[in-house]
Amino acid sequence: MQSIQPETKQRIEELRKLLIEASYAYYVLDAPTMEDVIYDKLYRELQDKETQYPELITADSPTQRVGEKPATGFISVAHNIPLYSLENAFNVDELKTWDERWRRNASSQEQVDYVCELKIDGNALALTYENGVLVRGVTRGDGVSGEDITTNVRTIRSIPLRLNLDDVEIQNNPSLQRIEVRGEGFLPLDVFEKINQERLSSGESQFANPRNAAAGTLRQLDSRVVDKRRLDFFAYTLQIPGMDDGSIANNQWEALELLGKMGFKVNPNKQLCHSVDEVAQYYQHWDTERLNLPYMTDGVVVKLNSFSLQQQLGFTQKFPRWAIALKYAAQEAPTRVENISVNVGRSGALTPLAEMHPVQLAGTTVSRATLHNGDRVSQLDIRVGDTVIVRKAGEIIPEVVRVLKELRPENTIPFEMPSNCPVCGQPVVKEKSEAVTRCVNINCPAIVKGSIEHWVSRNALDIRGMGEKVVHQLVDKELVNSVADLYELTEEKLVNLERMGKKSAQKLIDAIEKSKKQPWGRVLYGLGIRHVGSVIAQTVTEKFDSVEKLAAAKVTDIEAIYGIGIEIAESIHQWFGMEANQKLIEHLQNAGLQFQETQNKVSSHINQKLAGKTFVVTGTLPTLKRDEAKALIQKFAGKVTDSVSKSTDYLVVGENAGSKLAKAEKLGITQLSEQQLLEMVSNYQ
Numbered sequence: 001m002q003s004i005q006p007e008t009k010q011r012i013e014e015l016r017k018l019l020i021e022a023s024y025a026y027y028v029l030d031a032p033t034m035e036d037v038i039y040d041k042l043y044r045e046l047q048d049k050e051t052q053y054p055e056l057i058t059a060d061s062p063t064q065r066v067g068e069k070p071a072t073g074f075i076s077v078a079h080n081i082p083l084y085s086l087e088n089a090f091n092v093d094e095l096k097t098w099d100e101r102w103r104r105n106a107s108s109q110e111q112v113d114y115v116c117e118l119k120i121d122g123n124a125l126a127l128t129y130e131n132g133v134l135v136r137g138v139t140r141g142d143g144v145s146g147e148d149i150t151t152n153v154r155t156i157r158s159i160p161l162r163l164n165l166d167d168v169e170i171q172n173n174p175s176l177q178r179i180e181v182r183g184e185g186f187l188p189l190d191v192f193e194k195i196n197q198e199r200l201s202s203g204e205s206q207f208a209n210p211r212n213a214a215a216g217t218l219r220q221l222d223s224r225v226v227d228k229r230r231l232d233f234f235a236y237t238l239q240i241p242g243m244d245d246g247s248i249a250n251n252q253w254e255a256l257e258l259l260g261k262m263g264f265k266v267n268p269n270k271q272l273c274h275s276v277d278e279v280a281q282y283y284q285h286w287d288t289e290r291l292n293l294p295y296m297t298d299g300v301v302v303k304l305n306s307f308s309l310q311q312q313l314g315f316t317q318k319f320p321r322w323a324i325a326l327k328y329a330a331q332e333a334p335t336r337v338e339n340i341s342v343n344v345g346r347s348g349a350l351t352p353l354a355e356m357h358p359v360q361l362a363g364t365t366v367s368r369a370t371l372h373n374g375d376r377v378s379q380l381d382i383r384v385g386d387t388v389i390v391r392k393a394g395e396i397i398p399e400v401v402r403v404l405k406e407l408r409p410e411n412t413i414p415f416e417m418p419s420n421c422p423v424c425g426q427p428v429v430k431e432k433s434e435a436v437t438r439c440v441n442i443n444c445p446a447i448v449k450g451s452i453e454h455w456v457s458r459n460a461l462d463i464r465g466m467g468e469k470v471v472h473q474l475v476d477k478e479l480v481n482s483v484a485d486l487y488e489l490t491e492e493k494l495v496n497l498e499r500m501g502k503k504s505a506q507k508l509i510d511a512i513e514k515s516k517k518q519p520w521g522r523v524l525y526g527l528g529i530r531h532v533g534s535v536i537a538q539t540v541t542e543k544f545d546s547v548e549k550l551a552a553a554k555v556t557d558i559e560a561i562y563g564i565g566i567e568i569a570e571s572i573h574q575w576f577g578m579e580a581n582q583k584l585i586e587h588l589q590n591a592g593l594q595f596q597e598t599q600n601k602v603s604s605h606i607n608q609k610l611a612g613k614t615f616v617v618t619g620t621l622p623t624l625k626r627d628e629a630k631a632l633i634q635k636f637a638g639k640v641t642d643s644v645s646k647s648t649d650y651l652v653v654g655e656n657a658g659s660k661l662a663k664a665e666k667l668g669i670t671q672l673s674e675q676q677l678l679e680m681v682s683n684y685q
Helices: 006-027 036-052 092-105 189-201 210-218 223-229 252-262 276-292 307-313 374-380 445-456 468-476 483-488 502-517 520-526 534-543 547-552 555-559 566-577 579-591 626-635 659-667 674-682
Strands: 076-078 114-120 123-130 133-139 145-147 178-186 232-239 271-273 297-304 323-327 332-344 349-361 364-370 387-393 397-403 437-439 614-618 650-653 670-672
Touching (some): 123 210, 133 145, 178 210, 232 252, 271 276, 276 297, 349 374, 364 387, 520 534, 555 566, 566 579, 614 659, 626 674, 650 659, 650 674, 659 670, 670 674
Parallel strands (some): 614 650
Antiparallel strands (some): 114 271, 114 297, 178 232, 332 349, 349 364, 349 437, 387 397
């Protein structure tokens, strides 16, 4: 081993110090202190010396931000401290209701301060530092555990690899051996636009919004790709053992200042408010000013400043009582309808779509919006040429709110749903009991494509690499006519597809083969039976542990499962009664798919996860039917009632919640969104 001169070690330390200081000034302070050419020269010198003396490489060296080799995958790890969700409020009145509720639980009614921070629309990250050095970066996941993406987190320049403790008075505190920092990883808007332009130029699909782009970036296996995306980070929570004794920080405001001293980028638009009225003014100010920010924000996070008060109030099952997210109302914008097209889904449902002049909305360009069904079109009386108001429901799904009929051009024609399927040309049907018009031709290419896309999706058979473009090519080239045909594909057939080389074809064949090991519950969900979502499929397969038992079951047998209504039971029974579906099952069984429960049942203590808790479900949930939500709660031993009372523990809230929500707020009952309910049990399914 070659000897290392003291001056070499000294120069390496000097180079690291210079580069870390320059990076902090550039990425955190936004005040560059060094020209790029000088930085690059010093970086190359450090890189050369570390190559010559690899034993001197340290984890916090600037050269160690980007890994050389792609990871093989991410592992799930438990959070050292759970990442709780935040309760949502959507206006100032709901904020005041929250304020009144926590005051009822507080031991004193003294004057309190609130810390207001912009709610960055990105992805929560949990960072762990040991002895000042970054050792782990984990996604939020379900709040209890997340994916270890440390290699990717290291590429974010605004996240320090080593904390700056020189200016912190507590650097000798033994508690600092382990520090937890929480914050939001996000993509600045200019970077997001650049990424989408590059993807468009290379023929790739564009990201829907900066949040999705950030999430997709953080899960890249190659950290070199992540590094090129230039993610950013705002820190907002500091957690240190013993912090609640006041020796390190007494409140959230002091903690934010401490994070800044340690080297983190803290959002400069935070504000210390002394009353709820000041919080309301802050919220109203940023409701309009957010449009001038270089990043997306979807609301304001309000926290009680005092740590002692936070500790006194504590947590509910899923979120702190001392904090709330005050969300902005959905953005609206006017635009013009240029065409009304009709999409055919996997169930044969015909969905009218408004194709509009592109308009900027909630940080993305919107040019299409669903009109749901023919009844909705008639209700809106929407026509080609109309000027409409469009918004993003939940800041995600574009929808037409209303038509500005006073701006309607002359000679417009009322839109009528087609009498024949726009894809296969066969007559469509509309049941009197439904608002939906359907194509009932099971060989319709749109239905075939939709059913295959559903089959390969993540929650079903999870066939990686089988994207929409591949599915469409397979159907268009008549290589596949049903999901069973996927298991007869060969490398020779796949290599003839566009952008499908020999290596990609083999990876796809391997993924198809791997899907044969998916459990019976996923297979049932993948079959795409109407009204059978992933939760219902799991519930049904716990009762009927083989396809033979389910196919032989009567409607009354299926309906007897708690939470399974007559509509779901009849749908399952009718599906298995069709000869074409019986042949499909036979083909899939011959291919080696799992149609029998082989995994061990969930242990009894897990099944009791919600034992002793009483739930009420109200409103229209985003994806679950009310019966599905009730079945899920029952599955984990929770009790479901139809009315809100003092004995109610949780109110699961959807859209148009009505009087039950008002009563729950009056009684101070914890509210859950559908997502929070799913997160509550997701670790146990």
